[in-house]
Amino acid sequence: MVSTVFYVFIFLLALLSYIFIKRNNREPHKRLKLPPGSMGWPYIGETLKLYSQDPNSFFAAKQKRYGEIFKTHILGCKCIMLASPEAAKFVLVTQAHLFKPTYPKSKERLIGPSALFFHQGDYHIRLRKLVQGSLSLVAIRNLVSDIQAIAVSASDSWVSGQIISTFHEMKRYSFEVGILAIFGHLEERYREELKKNYSIVDRGYNSFPTNIPGTPYKKALLARKRLSKILSEIISERKEKRLLEKDLLGCLLNSKDEKGQVLTDEQLADNIIGVLFAAQDTTASVMTWIVKYLHDHPKLLEAVKAEQKEIGKFNDLNNLPLSWTQTRKMPVSYKVVLESLRMASIISFTFREAVDDVEYKGYLIPKGWKVMPLFRNIHHNPEFFTDPQKFDPSRFEVPPKPNTFMPFGSGVHACPGNELAKLEILTMVHHLVTKFRWEVVGSESGIQYGPFPVPQEGLPARFWRESSS
Ligand code: HEM
Numbered sequence: 134m135v136s137t138v139f140y141v142f143i144f145l146l147a148l149l150s151y152i153f154i155k156r157n158n159r160e161p162h163k164r165l166k167l168p169p170g171s172m173g174w175p176y177i178g179e180t181l182k183l184y185s186q187d188p189n190s191f192f193a194a195k196q197k198r199y200g201e202i203f204k205t206h207i208l209g210c211k212c213i214m215l216a217s218p219e220a221a222k223f224v225l226v227t228q229a230h231l232f233k234p235t236y237p238k239s240k241e242r243l244i245g246p247s248a249l250f251f252h253q254g255d256y257h258i259r260l261r262k263l264v265q266g267s268l269s270l271v272a273i274r275n276l277v278s279d280i281q282a283i284a285v286s287a288s289d290s291w292v293s294g295q296i297i298s299t300f301h302e303m304k305r306y307s308f309e310v311g312i313l314a315i316f317g318h319l320e321e322r323y324r325e326e327l328k329k330n331y332s333i334v335d336r337g338y339n340s341f342p343t344n345i346p347g348t349p350y351k352k353a354l355l356a357r358k359r360l361s362k363i364l365s366e367i368i369s370e371r372k373e374k375r376l377l378e379k380d381l382l383g384c385l386l387n388s389k390d391e392k393g394q395v396l397t398d399e400q401l402a403d404n405i406i407g408v409l410f411a412a413q414d415t416t417a418s419v420m421t422w423i424v425k426y427l428h429d430h431p432k433l434l435e436a437v438k439a440e441q442k443e444i445g446k447f448n449d450l451n452n453l454p455l456s457w458t459q460t461r462k463m464p465v466s467y468k469v470v471l472e473s474l475r476m477a478s479i480i481s482f483t484f485r486e487a488v489d490d491v492e493y494k495g496y497l498i499p500k501g502w503k504v505m506p507l508f509r510n511i512h513h514n515p516e517f518f519t520d521p522q523k524f525d526p527s528r529f530e531v532p533p534k535p536n537t538f539m540p541f542g543s544g545v546h547a548c549p550g551n552e553l554a555k556l557e558i559l560t561m562v563h564h565l566v567t568k569f570r571w572e573v574v575g576s577e578s579g580i581q582y583g584p585f586p587v588p589q590e591g592l593p594a595r596f597w598r599e600s601s602s
């Protein structure tokens with residue numbers, strides 16, 4: 134009896150959805166078909182499957198079966214995944230206007246809805262120019278010695294032989310570099326308040342979104358409010374002093390649109406928190422992976438060490454800090470950074486949403502569906518990177534084929550912080566290999582996602598200061 138009712142119900146549901154789909158089939162795309170793939174159960178869809186196995190093998194298995202474009206259901210959304218360089222370029226570059234960024238509302242609320250990466254069109258272009266300007270090569274070349282000083286002070290607390298979480302330490306470093314890029318030299322008091330409150334926001338970011346008091350998400354929302362207050366204070370102080378600084382805050386404060394409008398305090402705050410957010414965990418996870426890769430490949434470590442000690446010796450003799458020119462001439466270390474970006478592919482994929490029905494190679498990408506370029510699959514495809522599971526920096530002696538290497542994304546939303554990130558990473562590599570040796574502790578295999586892949590428990594490790602010789 135119960136099962137009859139159940140089947141009737143399913144039948145009606147199927148009928149209704151059939152009628153609904155027919156009605157929605159608009160004329161121009163009548164003959165287009167959806168990409169291949171299995172949708173699993175609606176809502177639960179394939180989410181369970183995605184979370185019960187390594188996401189990379191999940192996507193890789195589908196790619197093997199269906200090819201460069203396939204559909205699926207994850208997190209309650211209808212998704213189309215793109216696993217080829219051309220498809221990624223189509224969505225991110227050539228037809229970028231047809232695909233808007235899309236993030237869960239709960240995350241948008243935490244960071245601030247006016248942050249540039251949630252937007253598309255004029256507002257995005259305006260903000261992007263400002264952010265790009267403050268992070269350009271011309272701007273960041275003046276930051277080298279400050280970044281080096283931050284690397285030195287970040288490692289001050291490492292007691293010889295004591296176990297520390299590499300990721301945690303790298304996060305402290307990347308946070309301070311972020312603060313430097315945004316505010317220039319910021320008063321200690323403000324830095325501390327921002328750091329403490331931001332870490333509460335950070336903890337809430339991956340927790341279940343709810344307004345129930347005492348939960349990590351709610352605490353994060355409250356901390357986010359306090360951040361706005363602190364930022365308002367910093368901003369009004371800056372306005373009083375009428376400083377024309379070239380840091381991000383300076384660029385944002387000086388901006389006027391064509392009607393002469395300045396940015397509101399909320400727009401300023403959302404974008405500052407947005408950049409801090411985009412800058413911290415990303416860079417810290419890449420550096421954590423580099424510490425692991427160099428540990429796992431002693432010969433490479435020796436080569437990097439030789440390169441960096443050469444620079445270090447010259448600077449120590451002449452009592453000089455690291456220079457911009459030196460950071461641009463670290464070929465061995467630079468290839469290690471590139472290969473780490475490829476291997477770890479910490480931004481495994483991104484999300485967009487089709488703003489209209491779009492045709493790609495005879496397939497229909499329906500309006501409202503999510504679209505995911507799969508960076509990691511492209512970076513791990515043997516067609517583009519031979520023996521992809523092997524850590525081999527020398528592969529970057531030849532530049533990768535167009536659109537096959539996108540650790541910083543591509544197109545209108547590509548990472549404006551990529552040069553700063555690389556500078557910051559190279560500076561840390563220089564400091565690490567010239568002043569320390571290290572040993573990775575315990576389980577060496579696991580990966581944890583939070584949301585970026587990082588070695589298990591943030592890579593616990595012991596560091597020892599090297600006697601300078
Ligand atoms: C190794 C470190 C980093 C990696 C791997 C990385 C990666 C990326 C990627 C893949 C995107 C594009 C996302 C998409 O298209 O959906 C992106 C966007 C962005 N990144 Fe980074 N990033 C890093 C460091 C930084 C740093 C240091 C900053 C700032 C100081 C930064 C600021 C931004 C901003 C503001 C955006 C949004 C751009 C827009 O929407 O127009 N990132 N990043």
Ligand SMILES: *[C@@H]1O[C@H](CO)[C@@H](O)[C@H](O)[C@H]1NC(C)=O
Pocket residue numbers: 326329330359360362363
């Ligand atoms: C957060 O910011 C407020 C100022 O709004 C400050 O008084 C407080 O010490 C900061 N730290 C924490 C952990 O809340």
